[in-house]
Amino acid sequence: MNGEVLAAMQVEKTMNTIWERHGAALTTVISAMLALLAWYLGTKGWMMWEIYLYTAAYVIGGYRKAWEGLQTLIKERDLDVDFLMIVAAIGAASIGYWQDGAILILIFALSGALEGYTLVKTNKDIRxxxxxxxxxxxxxxxxxxxxxxxxxxxxxxxxxxxxxxxxxxxxxxxxxxxxxxxxxxxxxxxxxxxxxxxxxxxxxxxxxxxxxxxxxxxxxxxxxxxxxxxVQEAQSEMPPSQLFVEKFERAYVRVVVAVALLLMIIPPYVYGWPWDKTIYRAMIFLVVASPCALVSSIMPAILSGISNGARKGILFKGGVHLENIGNVKLVAFDKTGTLTEGKPKVTDIVSFLSQSEDELLRLTAAVETLSEHPIAQAIVQAAKERGLEMPQAAELQAIPGVGVHGMVDREVFRIGNLDCLQNNTLSADQQQAVKQLEKQGKTVIYVQAQKQLLGLLAIQDTLRPQARNAIRALRRMRIGVAMLTGDKDATGQAIGRQVDVDWIYAGLFPEQKVEMVKKLTVTHGKVAMVGDGVNDAPALATASVGIAMGAAGTDVALETANVVLMADDIEKVADAIELGRRTQKVMKQNIIFAMSVVLLLVIGTFLDHVNLPFGVIGHEGSTLLVIINGLRLLR
The missing domain is CATH 2.70.150.10 (Calcium-transporting ATPase, cytoplasmic transduction domain A)
Structure with missing residues (x-):
């Protein structure tokens, strides 16, 4: 019995999850099918069934938006586009234009369903x-x-x-x-x-x-x-663009509703219009002033841009981030795991005596074989990559903070930092070699045998192959580039010079990275932060746009970021910004066109040159055109 109850509870939980994720899409599809069936029955003369099915389509497709509009009206005592859409649809139906009202509802229902899929932001980052x-x-x-x-x-x-x-x-x-x-x-x-x-x-x-x-x-x-x-503080801040959209939407709805009321009340008393003509003209105004084309100016372009980015391995977590990235003036890169591969490697082998580079590496790796230290593992890996056979080492001894001792071919080897050497007096040439490597931000490993310095190994985190091209691409777009790292200044300067970034900030803790992102935002404008680690998460959340490495990134970086590069290809940063700029251009085109059409239709309505069918055609036609223009971004 308990098993049956648990199974039933699991089924209910699964159904609730499916409804939460796909409920908007299901209701939109059902509403569209009912509206299509209603239209078909209307062509056959089944008028009552047509009205019944249109009513069902209205209720199923529009109840979410209607409920949101009513909540705004009741709780906030304000109006929004959802309320206006429902009023316009009901108004169209009240004078016999059921089909046009259904189209209005379907457009908004579809927009809401798509928005639900693309703009849901996860809250797993803190966990x-x-x-x-x-x-x-x-x-x-x-x-x-x-x-x-x-x-x-x-x-x-x-x-x-x-x-x-x-x-x-x-x-x-x-x-x-x-x-x-x-x-x-x-x-x-x-x-x-x-x-x-x-x-x-x-x-x-x-x-x-x-x-x-x-x-x-x-x-x-x-x-x-x-x-x-x-992270919590940065994510709780609402972007200015979102605040502007909300303010504009509500102001627009207030104006439309006020004008519609005036059109319904004033003409009968001032011009002696009959009430049926007044209501008819007011409904035309509600239809032509409905912001469907204006809303569709943004979402199809945003969704197309998101789809385009996904095909290129650029995952935008929401439309606002695609919009914001187009305004980025500076890109700040984390160093470790972003500009670099995040794995120490042997970059230089300097032999001071008769040994070849391979021989020096072979003997050093033999001593380091049993060590678990990451630098030791990098040395052993370098020897393996060269196909070197490492002799058996004996009497291995690790000295904390210094290095290791071991015997190879009856010779005692000392490998580590300068303190590891028995005789740590260096010749002028040796000192010059060490200074040259340290100047490049590399960790220097000394190799000594029989009190003689055999040579040096340099260890460094290596650049990603795409790093230089990524920086060049951003420069061509006239975008500034900075590097933020927790590494020492010498290491940061060395890597920064290799990729030719504009500004280098080293030795930063996570909270200092946040402060630096804020300062860069003040001095340059919108900043995109590119990172992969937990230490980057606050800066990713603080930046105008946070960009995470998809394969190498930690879970928290992926969850906090607004954009994810799925293949860790940082050259895609420039592609993402270019896609954002194209999206903004299309959105501006759509908004200007949509507002122009609405303005012309409204003027025509006031001049009595627009009837309801023409208003619906103009309104829906403009909506279709802006959608098609937005879909160009799919190419």
Whole structure:
């Protein structure tokens, strides 16, 4: 019995979900079928059935808009286009033009259904960020470890974080050493070596070592919590264009309704018109002044632009974002995972003695084979890509924050930073080589054997193949380009110079990226932010248009962004802006044409040169033309 109840509940839930997602489309289709059948029966002389079916089409296709219009009227004591549409349709039906009223309702119903599919914005972003923070933490109290909820952590608590676990709170390392992957928070491309006294952040991933951390901030005050609040605040702000549309819509409806009332009241008393003629003329005005063509000036163009973008791998989450991107004056790129691939690679091999580059790489990789450090893995991967056979290493020993020791072919190798070397005095040529690599923003790895410096390996996050072309395309469109990164200034400057961006801002935390986006917006105008990580989410939400990398992007970046590049091809940023500009051009053409037709029809109505059939033809004809013009964007 319980199983049957659960099954019934599941079916009901599924049906409710289907209705929520597709209810508007289903009612529109049913309404269209009823209107078509009513028209057919009317041609056969079945007048009563025609009226019954048209009435059903009115109710099924228009009840959503009618309800929204009534809600606005009752709760806000205001009028909107939904109310005007219903009045115009009923007015047309009241004087026998059922078919024209049905067409009006169908156009609005179809528009609402399509808008529901294309403009629904997901609210999963906050939940996605919350997944980064573990639910529990292992707190050290005395000699015992107790697992508690993260919300219960207080400053001063000591937590134990094992290898591979997410760090549960902001704090300072009291014991242990590890490479912490904090790309999700700071955007740094390479995990950072952390030892006693170093600061760590909630949501970052611990590497190969166990850490004891002293909690410095409560759960609601962590950097991750601040990211969540920034996203919420940015998404709660309504764009100015939306506010303008709403104000214009309601002002327009008030004017139309007021004029229609005047047309129904004044002529019988001033000009002695009969009431039937007055009502007829007022209904003509309601039909020709109905903003169907004006509304269709925007949505078909927007939907066509969205469809066009989808075919190119550009996913717009709503029409407003397609419109906004056409006004972008500057594009701000995150570095790691956006302009670059987000994976450290060996870029340079410098040999100071007789060894070849391959030999130096082979010996270095042999020592690094058993290390889990990302830099070590990059070195081993480089050796594998060259097809090098690595000899067996012995007596491997990792020195936290310094490097590794190991024996290969009976020689002791020291690999790491300068502190790893037994003799760290460099010749002038060696110093010059190191300075040259560091100037390029690369991480330098020293390789020493028998107290002799054999050579250097340089590690760097490499550029995406499309990065330079993407920047060039934006420059041709006279759009400024900036780069925002959490990496060090040397690394940021090096990558920025390679792609030739206009402005480089390095060493930025998520909230600093938000402030920088706001400053760039003030100085340049609308800003598009392109990113892929959690650390980019607040900036993506703050920017006029947030653009996320679809394949490489984190869930929160994808959910927060307004536009998603499905194939991670950043050259598509310029395509998206160009598509936005084309869409705006078509919309302006449509709006001017629609308003001109409405104006001419209204003037004709006042001059008594327009009857109802001609008004409907002019009104629906203009609607059809703007729709067709909008559909040109599908090409």
């Amino acid at each position: 996605s960020i919350m997944k980064l923070r573990p639910e529990t933490a292992q707190v050290l109290r005395g000699n015992t470890a107790t697992r508690i909820r993260v919300e219960e952590l207080q400053p001063g608590d000591f937590v134990l974080v094992k290898p591979g676990e997410r760090i549960p709170a902001d704090g300072v390392i009291e014991q242990g050493y590890s490479a912490v992957d904090q790309a999700s928070i700071t955007g740094e491309s390479i995990p950072v070596d952390k030892a006693c006294g170093d600061e760590v952040f909630a949501g970052t991933i611990n590497g190969q070592g166990a850490l004891t951390i002293s909690v410095t901030k409560s759960a609601e005050a962590t950097l991750l919590a601040r990211i969540i609040r920034l």
